[in-house]
Amino acid sequence: MDTTLPPGADGVPTADAGGRAMPLIGFGTHPMRGDQATEAVLTALSVGYRLVDTATRYRNEAAVGAALAATDLPRSDLFVTTKMPPDQVGRERLTLERSLAALGCDYLDLWLIHWPPGGYPGVTSWREFVRAREEGLVRAIGVSNYSVALIDALHEETGVYPAVNQVQWGPGDHDPDFAEAMRRRGVVLSAHSPLRSTDLDHPVLVDIARRYDRSARDIVLAWNLCHRVAVTVKSAHRDRMERNLSAVGLTLSPADVEAIDGLSTAVTAR
Template sequence: MTADYSRPTTQLASGQSMPLLGFGTWQIPDDEAPAATTAALEAGYRHIDTATGYANEAGIGKALASAGLPRDSVFVTTKMPPDHVGRERQTLEESLTKLGLDHVDLWLVHWPPNKQATPQAWEQFIAAQQDGLTRAIGVSNYSLDQIDELIKATDVAPAVNQIRWSPPIYDAAIAAGLADRKVVLEGYSPFRAADLDDPTLLAIADEHGVNSAQVIIGWHVKHGFVVIPKSTRPERIISNAAGATVDLTADEVAAIDALGS
C-alpha cells in the first residue's frame, strides 16, 4: 500500500492544514518535473512546492492532472519572483494556468523585493486570497522585522515564512519569533547546509536504523517545522519521505539543535 504523508500537519492562521512533509522542486527542469512529481505523489507526498522562478509549473501541472487525485488532497505552493511587483495578480494567474488549477493552497513572495518588505505587494496578495485564487499567503526569506512591517501596514500576518533551514543553521530565536507571530516556519534545502557524516546525526541514525538525511527530516517534523526535501531519483524521494516517520526523543532533538549553536 502506498504510504500517506498527508499527515502530520500544521495548521495555518488561515485555517487549513499544511502537511509538514513537502516535495521541493527547485532546480528540477520542466521536462523532468512530471516524472519527479509523479514519483513523489506515488510515494505518498501530498504537498508540492514550486515557484514561478523554477520554470517548472507546467510540468508539475501535468503530474497533478495525470495523478487524478482529489484537488483538496494535494497542498500546492507557488511563489512570486521579487521583480514581479506591480503585476502580482497576472503572475498568479499565469501560475494557475500552468499548474492547471483554479487556486493554489499557498502563495509566497519569493524574496523581499529590493530587499524591502514591500507592503504594497502584500496588499495584492491579500486581495488574491480574498478573491479565492489562493487559500493562504506567505513570504519566503523574510526577516522578523520585515514580517512585522507587513503586519503593521496591513494587520495581516504571513501564514508561512519559507527560509533556508537545517540543523547546523538552527536558530532558536528565529523559530520562537515566528511562532510568537503565529507564522509557520517552512525550511528549504535541509541537506545542503548539513554534514550528513556528522557524528551526532550518524549516531542517532544508527539508533533508529535509518540514514542521517532521514534524521534531519524527522528533526524538522518533531519540531513542527515544514520541510521540503528535493530529489529526482524515485528511491531517494521514497527514502526522504520515510524520514517523517522517524520518532526522535527529546534528548535526540536537543542534541541535533545543539549543532546550530
C-alpha cells in the same frame, strides 16, 4: 518537549497555515524542469507526498501542472505552493494568473513572496496577496526568506501576518528565538534545503543515525518534524522520495533533538 507527531490525512501530519491544513513534509521541485519535473511530481504523489512546492522562478510550473493534470488524486487532496519572484512587484495579479494557468489550477493553496523585494518588506505586493486571498484565488499567503523585522513590517502596514515563512533550515540554521518568534505570530516555519544545507557527516548526526539504524538525512528530516517545522525536500529518485517521506514515522528522543539543536552555527538574530 513532545517529539511525537499525530498523523494527519494520508498519515502525513499537518500544520495550520492560515486555516489550511498544510502537510508537514512537501515535495520540492527545484531545479527539475520539463518531463523530469512532471515524472518526479507524479512519482512523489504516487509514493504519498501531497504538497508540491514550485515557483515562477523555477520555470517548471507548466511541467508541475502536467503532473497535477495526470494524477488521479482529487485537487482537494493536493496542496500546491508557488512563489512570486520579487521582480514582479507591480505585476502581482498577472504573475498569479500565469502561475494558475501554467499549473492548471483554479486556486493555489499557498502563494509566497519568494524573497524580500530589494530587501524591503514588499507591502504593495503583500496588499495584492491579501486581495488574491480574499477573492479565493489563493487559500493561504506567505513569504520566504523573511526576517522577523520584515514580517512585522508587513503586519504593521496591513494587519495581516504571513501564514508561512519558508527559509533555509537545517541543524546549522537552528535558531530557537527565530522559531519562537514565528510561533508567537502564528507563522508556520517551513524549511527549504534541509538536506543540502546540512553537514551530513557531522559526528553527532552520524552517531544518532547509527543508533536509530537510519541515515543522517532521515535524522535531519525527523529533527525538523519533531520541532513541527515543515520540510520541503527534493529528490529525483523514487527510492529517495520514499526514504525521505518515511522520516514522518521516526520519532527522536528529546535528548537527541537537543543534541542536533546544538549543531547550530546561527549567530545573529534574523
